[in-house]
Amino acid sequence: QVQLVQSGSELKKPGASVKVSCKASGYTFTSYAMNWVRQAPGQGLEWMGWINTNTGNPTYAQGFTGRFVFSLDTSVSTAYLQISSLKAEDTAVYYCARGRTMFEFPNAFDIWGQGTMVTVSS
Amino acid sequence: AIRMTQSPSSLSASTGDRVTITCRASQGISSYLAWYQQKPGKAPKLLIYAASTLQSGVPSRFSGSGSGTDFTLTISCLQSEDFATYYCQQYYSYSTFGQGTKLEIK
Numbered sequence: 001q002v003q004l005v006q007s008g009s010e011l012k013k014p015g016a017s018v019k020v021s022c023k024a025s026g027y028t029f030t031s032y033a034m035n036w037v038r039q040a041p042g043q044g045l046e047w048m049g050w051i052n053t054n055t056g057n058p059t060y061a062q063g064f065t066g067r068f069v070f071s072l073d074t075s076v077s078t079a080y081l082q083i084s085s086l087k088a089e090d091t092a093v094y095y096c097a098r099g100r101t102m103f104e105f106p107n108a109f110d111i112w113g114q115g116t117m118v119t120v121s122s
Numbered sequence: 123a124i125r126m127t128q129s130p131s132s133l134s135a136s137t138g139d140r141v142t143i144t145c146r147a148s149q150g151i152s153s154y155l156a157w158y159q160q161k162p163g164k165a166p167k168l169l170i171y172a173a174s175t176l177q178s179g180v181p182s183r184f185s186g187s188g189s190g191t192d193f194t195l196t197i198s199c200l201q202s203e204d205f206a207t208y209y210c211q212q213y214y215s216y217s218t219f220g221q222g223t224k225l226e227i228k
Contacts, residue, residue, distance in 0.1 A: 035217070037166075045158075045166065045209055047217040061216065062123060095165055106213035108156035108171035115165055 002026035004096050004113035011119045012086050020116045022079040022096030029077035030054050033099035035109055036070060036081050040092040048094075050105060051079060086120045093117050124148055124212050128220035134228040139200045143223045145193045145210035154214035157186055157195045160222075161206045169208075170195065202227075 007021040022034065036048040049060040051070040058070040069082045079096055094116050097109035125148040135141050145155065153173040158166040168177045170186040173193055183198045197204055205227050210220040 037219075044222045045160075045211075045219040047211075047219060050217075059216075097166075100168070100171060106154070106215070106217050108168055108211065108213060109158075109166075110168050110171075110177065112165035112167075 002111055004098065004111055006094075006096060006113040006116045009117040009119070011121065013122055014086055014088060014120055016086050016120075017082060017084040018086060018118055020081045020083075020094050020096075020118065022081070022113050024077045024079070024098070027098075030074055031102045033105045033107065034070075034072075034079045035097045035099065037095040037097055037109075038092045039095065039115075040089075043092075048081075050099070052105070053079070054103070083118070086118075088120050090118060091120050124151065124215055124218050126210055126212055126218050126220040128208075128210055128223050130223060131221065132224040132226065134226050135200055136228045137200050137202055140196065140198045141200060141225065143195045143208055143210075143225075145188075145195070145220050147191045147193075147212055147214075150190045151212045151214035153189045154212055155186070155188065155193050156211045156213065157184075158209045158211065159204075159206045160209065166209065197225075200225075 005023045030053045035050040038046045048064045051058045067084050071080045096113040098111040099107035100110040127146045129144045155173045157170040160166040174186045185196050207222045207224045
């Protein structure tokens with residue numbers, strides 16, 4: 001079945017980096033945009049940006065430039081989110097989410113990963 | 123950036139009730155509006171896209187309406203499994219979520 005499976009929880013110290021993976025299965029990975037969404041503890045959903053899985057071109061939302069990098073490994077149908085110079089305020093659950101329609105952006109998000117909790121604490 | 127404002131922020135209701143959640147966009151977004159349901163510790167689930175189209179597998183007691191700047195999500199005859207937090211999302215220009223509406227049991 002169509003699914004996105006993310007990597008497990010991470011505990012990092014301030015200043016470190018983290019790389020979250022999102023492995024797709026059950027569909028053609030390069031035909032659908034991949035989005036990233038952040039949810040801080042007890043807070044709402046925040047769209048971080050998206051990556052064109054056909055070209056590899058990323059687009060970052062305001063507030064997610066500089067320390068955030070989206071990347072792909074199409075050979076294993078996996079998208080990645082890397083965050084560098086981690087701060088306490090980066091503590092959140094990070095979700096990958098597929099755009100609903102092939103080759104279209106923006107779009108509603110029909111398939112979500114289970115989420116990856118990233119905790120930044122000294 | 124387009125801002126999405128939901129109301130109310132929280133809502134208490136009983137099973138069997140009909141409830142309506144409102145979402146307003148800071149500028150016109152045509153019908154590029156989706157609704158999601160999120161339960162604690164779980165990923166959001168797409169309920170409605172294009173303002174009024176029910177995602178496959180979603181019960182028909184959920185419905186959406188609106189276009190331009192004002193949208194509503196209606197749940198007719200609330201079931202116990204419907205108590206959750208609901209988010210609207212615009213995808214007219216990039217993407218933005220509303221702040222969420224927590225639907226609680228009265």
